Amino acid sequence: MFVSPRRSNPTIASEAIALTRRWRAAAGPRREVPLYEDLVLGELGPMAERCGVLARKAEGWAFMFAGERIEAWIGRTVRSTLLDELPTHARRAIAEAADRALATGTPAAGVANRILDGSVLTVDLTVLPLASRWSSEPWVLVHAAPRRETISLVEAIVRATDDALIGLSALRGADGAVFDFQIVTANEGAARLLGRSRESLAFGRLGEAVEPLAPDIVSRLAGVLESGERISFEIDLPLTGRIVPVRVNAAAFGDLLSLGITDISVFRDREARFRLLYEDNPAPVWVYDVETLRFLEVNRAACDLYGYDRDTFLGLTVLDIRPQSERARAAEIARTVCGSYAASEPFRHLRADGSEIAVLSYARSIEMGGSRAVVVLGVDVTERERAEAKIAHMALHDALTDLPNRVLFRERVDEALSRLRRAGDGVAVLCLDLDHFKAVNDTLGHPVGDKLLTQVAARLTANVREADMVARLSGDEFAIVARDACAPQALDALAQRLVAALDEPFEIDGHQVVIGLSIGIAIAPADGADADTLIKNADIALYRAKAEGRRGYRFFEASMDARLQARRLLELDLREAVRRGELVLHYQPQMDTEHDRITGFEALLRWQHPTRGLVPPADFIPVAEETGLIVPIGEWVVRRACADATAWREPYRVAVNLSPAQFKSKALVASIVHALADTRLPAQRLELEITESVLLAETEGNLATLHALKQLGVKISLDDFGTGYSSLSYLRSFPFDKIKIDRSFVRELSEREDSAAIIRAIAGLGQSLGMATMAEGVETREQLERLRTLGLTEVQGYLLSPPRPADAFPEIAPRITSAERDAADAA
Numbered sequence: 094m095f096v097s098p099r100r101s102n103p104t105i106a107s108e109a110i111a112l113t114r115r116w117r118a119a120a121g122p123r124r125e126v127p128l129y130e131d132l133v134l135g136e137l138g139p140m141a142e143r144c145g146v147l148a149r150k151a152e153g154w155a156f157m158f159a160g161e162r163i164e165a166w167i168g169r170t171v172r173s174t175l176l177d178e179l180p181t182h183a184r185r186a187i188a189e190a191a192d193r194a195l196a197t198g199t200p201a202a203g204v205a206n207r208i209l210d211g212s213v214l215t216v217d218l219t220v221l222p223l224a225s226r227w228s229s230e231p232w233v234l235v236h237a238a239p240r241r242e243t244i245s246l247v248e249a250i251v252r253a254t255d256d257a258l259i260g261l262s263a264l265r266g267a268d269g270a271v272f273d274f275q276i277v278t279a280n281e282g283a284a285r286l287l288g289r290s291r292e293s294l295a296f297g298r299l300g301e302a303v304e305p306l307a308p309d310i311v312s313r314l315a316g317v318l319e320s321g322e323r324i325s326f327e328i329d330l331p332l333t334g335r336i337v338p339v340r341v342n343a344a345a346f347g348d349l350l351s352l353g354i355t356d357i358s359v360f361r362d363r364e365a366r367f368r369l370l371y372e373d374n375p376a377p378v379w380v381y382d383v384e385t386l387r388f389l390e391v392n393r394a395a396c397d398l399y400g401y402d403r404d405t406f407l408g409l410t411v412l413d414i415r416p417q418s419e420r421a422r423a424a425e426i427a428r429t430v431c432g433s434y435a436a437s438e439p440f441r442h443l444r445a446d447g448s449e450i451a452v453l454s455y456a457r458s459i460e461m462g463g464s465r466a467v468v469v470l471g472v473d474v475t476e477r478e479r480a481e482a483k484i485a486h487m488a489l490h491d492a493l494t495d496l497p498n499r500v501l502f503r504e505r506v507d508e509a510l511s512r513l514r515r516a517g518d519g520v521a522v523l524c525l526d527l528d529h530f531k532a533v534n535d536t537l538g539h540p541v542g543d544k545l546l547t548q549v550a551a552r553l554t555a556n557v558r559e560a561d562m563v564a565r566l567s568g569d570e571f572a573i574v575a576r577d578a579c580a581p582q583a584l585d586a587l588a589q590r591l592v593a594a595l596d597e598p599f600e601i602d603g604h605q606v607v608i609g610l611s612i613g614i615a616i617a618p619a620d621g622a623d624a625d626t627l628i629k630n631a632d633i634a635l636y637r638a639k640a641e642g643r644r645g646y647r648f649f650e651a652s653m654d655a656r657l658q659a660r661r662l663l664e665l666d667l668r669e670a671v672r673r674g675e676l677v678l679h680y681q682p683q684m685d686t687e688h689d690r691i692t693g694f695e696a697l698l699r700w701q702h703p704t705r706g707l708v709p710p711a712d713f714i715p716v717a718e719e720t721g722l723i724v725p726i727g728e729w730v731v732r733r734a735c736a737d738a739t740a741w742r743e744p745y746r747v748a749v750n751l752s753p754a755q756f757k758s759k760a761l762v763a764s765i766v767h768a769l770a771d772t773r774l775p776a777q778r779l780e781l782e783i784t785e786s787v788l789l790a791e792t793e794g795n796l797a798t799l800h801a802l803k804q805l806g807v808k809i810s811l812d813d814f815g816t817g818y819s820s821l822s823y824l825r826s827f828p829f830d831k832i833k834i835d836r837s838f839v840r841e842l843s844e845r846e847d848s849a850a851i852i853r854a855i856a857g858l859g860q861s862l863g864m865a866t867m868a869e870g871v872e873t874r875e876q877l878e879r880l881r882t883l884g885l886t887e888v889q890g891y892l893l894s895p896p897r898p899a900d901a902f903p904e905i906a907p908r909i910t911s912a913e914r915d916a917a918d919a920a
């Protein structure tokens with residue numbers, strides 16, 4: 094029976110106090126160790142039962158004699174026995190207290206425990222140092238006071254544990270088979286776990302206490318009785334309101350069974366958390382042995398990433414997931430991980446299928462099963478690397494053709510130039526532009542245009558050497574940086590090869606597409622020592638190649654740059670000219686050949702330049718067309734011509750040139766409507782001269798514009814006929830009022846008979862189509878007469894008059910002079 098421990102037996106304890114008090118009295122103020130003869134001999138009375146005297150001999154402490162109770166406690170007679178020969182429980186406690194008493198010369202206390210019959214016996218020791226007249230050896234008196242209560246060890250343990258401990262006795266049926274167990278004893282832990290009082294459990298049936306699991310548990314425990322072996326198993330115990338995972342340990346003693354049930358929810362929780370952190374971690378985690386480099390653990394994510402099943406994985410070493418070329422370095426790092434390690438850059442790893450992935454690893458050295466190991470967390474950055482590479486590629490390449498873009502091209506030119514400075518290799522830049530690309534885009538659509546650019550890129554790339562780079566700078570602009578073979582002859586050959594390659598027709602979506610290539614070439618260092626200058630000069634040479642008729646190439650020359658600069662100056666100047674009102678109109682008369690009567694005047698633009706004098710249109714109209722300045726200038730011309738014509742004495746027609754570039758402006762029709770409305774000029778007095786290039790480009794839109802203009806009542810004439818393509822289909826596509834034959838035919842009239850034949854044919858054509866036919870550039874009377882006989886209805890040329898200010902002609906001399914009119918305008 095368990096009894097809670099209490100203090101010593103009070104009577105016996107008081108003996109120790111009395112003895113100590115007596116010892117102190119005998120020791121006196123000088124604390125001399127009292128004599129045995131004075132303190133003990135004949136003085137102990139009944140206390141002698143619990144006292145013993147020991148002497149300190151050379152071999153150790155030895156009992157001289159001891160009372161019965163002491164001997165009973167020690168478990169043998171002790172007279173003249175060395176302490177070392179006695180049982181441990183007494184020996185250690187007595188020796189320790191005796192040594193202390195001897196060393197300090199004062200009383201010492203000690204406690205000795207002994208386990209007897211499953212109970213703990215505790216004895217309080219009091220040891221008093223003594224001297225003796227009969228011996229020089231130090232002596233001690235030992236008083237042993239056994240405590241009154243003993244402690245049941247088993248009971249203490251049973252009470253202290255949280256586990257459920259149950260003693261069971263088998264209940265057997267008539268056939269001797271166990272059908273249940275009777276609970277013989279159950280501790281508090283069992284009562285707590287099963288939610289019942291100990292009393293209600295005692296002598297109850299196990300099957301009732303753990304009812305839902307009864308058949309299962311009973312049969313398993315019956316098995317233990319049969320086999321006599323201990324068993325241990327885990328089950329989920331359904332208790333009121335919850336399921337508790339428990340571990341059951343059972344051992345049989347005859348027909349009795351001891352059952353220990355441990356609540357393992359905490360371990361399960363810990364296990365679940367571990368699983369969450371390790372096994373279910375979405376990041377691949379593995380542990381390897383530092384010595385063998387073999388995998389010791391791999392989680393599911395690692396198996397998924399590398400494509401191995403767990404067993405195969407555990408048969409590999411960390412080197413098996415690395416490419417051959419990285420294994421030596423990998424082995425070195427794997428063995429030297431100390432503390433923690435974070436990779437600063439991804440490593441190449443191998444998957445089971447042999448594919449390579451990029452992995453960033455974070456590692457920490459640990460101990461596992463007594464050996465040094467490393468736990469590694471890997472982050473698969475393959476996709477991220479790919480995306481980064483793609484973004485980097487996109488930043489430097491053209492999305493359509495995948496050729497390097499302007500940025501990368503410039504970098505490569507820079508790089509080639511710095512090599513040029515170091516190694517003296519050659520560097521040349523070729524700027525390329527496709528001829529007629531815009532027409533392809535406009536007529537066949539952008540998808541065809543895109544395919545064309547892709548095919549062009551392929552042809553260009555196929556015709557350069559590997560060291561050279563082909564880039565797409567924008568739209569139909571390509572460029573090549575050539576290295577090494579940069580002598581003019583080699584570049585000549587390259588340019589010819591490229592022009593020829595693009596001369597071959599392209600086959601796109603069933604269309605045969607023909608384009609051409611113009612190239613400008615600049616060679617370093619003569620044409621530029623830095624990338625920007627070199628590219629700019631190749632571009633100037635390209636501009637020149639195009640100006641000289643496409644499908645060709647030009648090397649850069651310093652004079653080209655000067656010409657370009659002059660052009661830029663002209664452009665700036667022209668803008669100012671418009672603002673300062675330096676543009677003026679001259680007029681040239683037109684005459685019919687039937688009655689030799691003036692029919693109208695062509696307005697021709699002049700630039701009254703403050704320093705250059707009168708600048709002819711050929712010098713500035715192309716610049717105005719390229720820069721778009723032609724739109725405001727053209728509007729001004731129409732408005733001025735209409736205003737002038739309104740002021741003429743006679744209602745002659747006024748002819749005005751329209752540039753193809755003006756047709757790009759959506760406001761063309763509106764600007765003419767406004768000019769007519771504002772100047773009140775009848776529409777039929779205005780004649781607009783266009784060239785066939787208007788019909789060549791943007792056909793649909795331009796035709797619609799022409800119809801809209803014609804709808805207003807203005808006359809439309811086809812200028813410069815006989816130059817360019819002069820397709821007769823143009824005459825069919827729009828009902829022109831007049832065909833103006835180019836002056837080159839008139840000039841060659843006396844020399845080439847075919848010119849006369851062509852003029853006659855055009856005159857006939859005009860007649861049958863109901864269109865007037867006019868010859869330009871008529872300078873001589875012979876020419877006039879000849880043209881008259883060839884059937885032309887009108888003429889224009891120096892023979893009548895060169896273009897001059899309106900007030901030079903009496904027929905159209907304004908009622909006020911041009912100077913007066915300008916002054917009025919300014920006001």
Ligand SMILES: Nc1nc2c(ncn2[C@@H]2O[C@@H]3COP(=O)(O)O[C@H]4[C@@H](O)[C@H](n5cnc6c(=O)[nH]c(N)nc65)O[C@@H]4COP(=O)(O)O[C@H]3[C@H]2O)c(=O)[nH]1
Pocket residue numbers: 681696697698709710711714727730750751752782812813836869870871872889890891892895896
């Ligand atoms: N050799 C010779 N030449 C003659 C003779 N008769 C007339 N010309 C010249 O021939 C050109 C006729 O104009 P165009 O063919 O429309 O050719 C014009 C026209 O295309 C353009 N242009 C002139 N004014 C304007 C304008 O206001 N707007 C636009 N868009 N273009 C204009 O500039 C071109 C040149 O104009 P100009 O220098 O004034 O040159 C004028 C005129 O001076 C002749 O008997 N012999």
